[in-house]
Amino acid sequence: MAALDGLPPLRDVIQRHGLDARKALGQNFLLDLNLTQKIARTAGPIENHTVIEVGPGPGGLTRAILALGAKRVIAIERDARCLPALAEVSAHYPGRLTVIEGDALKTDFEALAPGEPVRIIANLPYNVGTQLLVNWLLPKTWPPFWESLTLMFQREVGLRIVAEENDDHYGRLGVLCGWRTRAHMAFDVPPQAFTPPPKVTSSVVHLEPIADPLPCDVASLERVTQAAFGQRRKMLRQSVKSLGGEALLARAEIDPQRRAETLSVEEFVRLANAL
Numbered sequence: 001m002a003a004l005d006g007l008p009p010l011r012d013v014i015q016r017h018g019l020d021a022r023k024a025l026g027q028n029f030l031l032d033l034n035l036t037q038k039i040a041r042t043a044g045p046i047e048n049h050t051v052i053e054v055g056p057g058p059g060g061l062t063r064a065i066l067a068l069g070a071k072r073v074i075a076i077e078r079d080a081r082c083l084p085a086l087a088e089v090s091a092h093y094p095g096r097l098t099v100i101e102g103d104a105l106k107t108d109f110e111a112l113a114p115g116e117p118v119r120i121i122a123n124l125p126y127n128v129g130t131q132l133l134v135n136w137l138l139p140k141t142w143p144p145f146w147e148s149l150t151l152m153f154q155r156e157v158g159l160r161i162v163a164e165e166n167d168d169h170y171g172r173l174g175v176l177c178g179w180r181t182r183a184h185m186a187f188d189v190p191p192q193a194f195t196p197p198p199k200v201t202s203s204v205v206h207l208e209p210i211a212d213p214l215p216c217d218v219a220s221l222e223r224v225t226q227a228a229f230g231q232r233r234k235m236l237r238q239s240v241k242s243l244g245g246e247a248l249l250a251r252a253e254i255d256p257q258r259r260a261e262t263l264s265v266e267e268f269v270r271l272a273n274a275l
């Protein structure tokens with residue numbers, strides 16, 4: 001199938017550059033440009049934005065983001081084998097694609113496009129996806145440097161990100177995301193959409209920052225969620241015992257017989273502030 005952007009089909013690109021997928025780098029490539037465009041469109045308008053992409057690989061999602069008109073794309077890729085393929089994309093869109101060879105976990109994202117409106121879009125390597133998300137949720141200042149995050153995760157992780165109270169998937173990640181963002185599941189992507197197919201279904205999740213989240217110290221929120229969800233089946237009087245137990249719960253006006261899973265984000269914030 002000829003590509004819509006005039007560049008060679010991704011299957012040819014992968015073959016020509018010998019980009020056999022490496023499991024250790026979480027490489028599951030998307031070759032369907034309709035699907036990559038659907039992911040890019042989920043981010044919202046990008047014409048005036050710098051888009052930061054993690055793990056462009058052979059460039060399928062990168063091409064979709066550029067074809068949809070992103071002002072600029074900065075892509076961070078760890079696998080040097082992908083750089084020649086990405087250089088071809090860069091040549092096709094002069095001045096709009098900057099590729100940085102490096103580890104996203106060691107990248108200072110805030111310094112990449114200071115003062116510019118930024119959206120982050122990525123089909124993330126599964127082994128580093130959650131850590132990157134947490135880093136983006138805990139930047140030096142809030143509101144953050146990004147306007148949105150549109151990210152592919154394993155469906156299980158996606159469910160944890162968007163989970164609210166009284167949901168089996170609700171936990172520390174759901175509280176953190178619910179405190180600072182509005183997060184929703186955009187759509188699922190079946191294993192066979194990837195080359196090679198992963199074992200499980202994936203989901204695209206979209207998050208936008210809440211401008212003024214409830215005031216709360218991050219470290220305190222992490223301490224209470226860690227304790228509460230560390231023993232999620234137990235009553236709070238037991239699970240938060242080491243943090244003050246019933247006295248702490250009384251200060252936060254939370255019934256000690258409740259379980260972690262039933263507390264709203266607002267109640268977790270109250271608990272953290274009562275520490």
Ligand code: SAM
Nearest residue numbers: 025028029030055056057078079103104123125
């Ligand atoms: N965006 C491409 C696509 O959708 O087809 C590739 C996605 S693949 C799931 C993940 C990509 O992230 C791979 O290209 C891999 O080399 C890259 N990667 C893995 N670990 C990385 C890291 N720590 N920093 C930057 N890129 C990484």
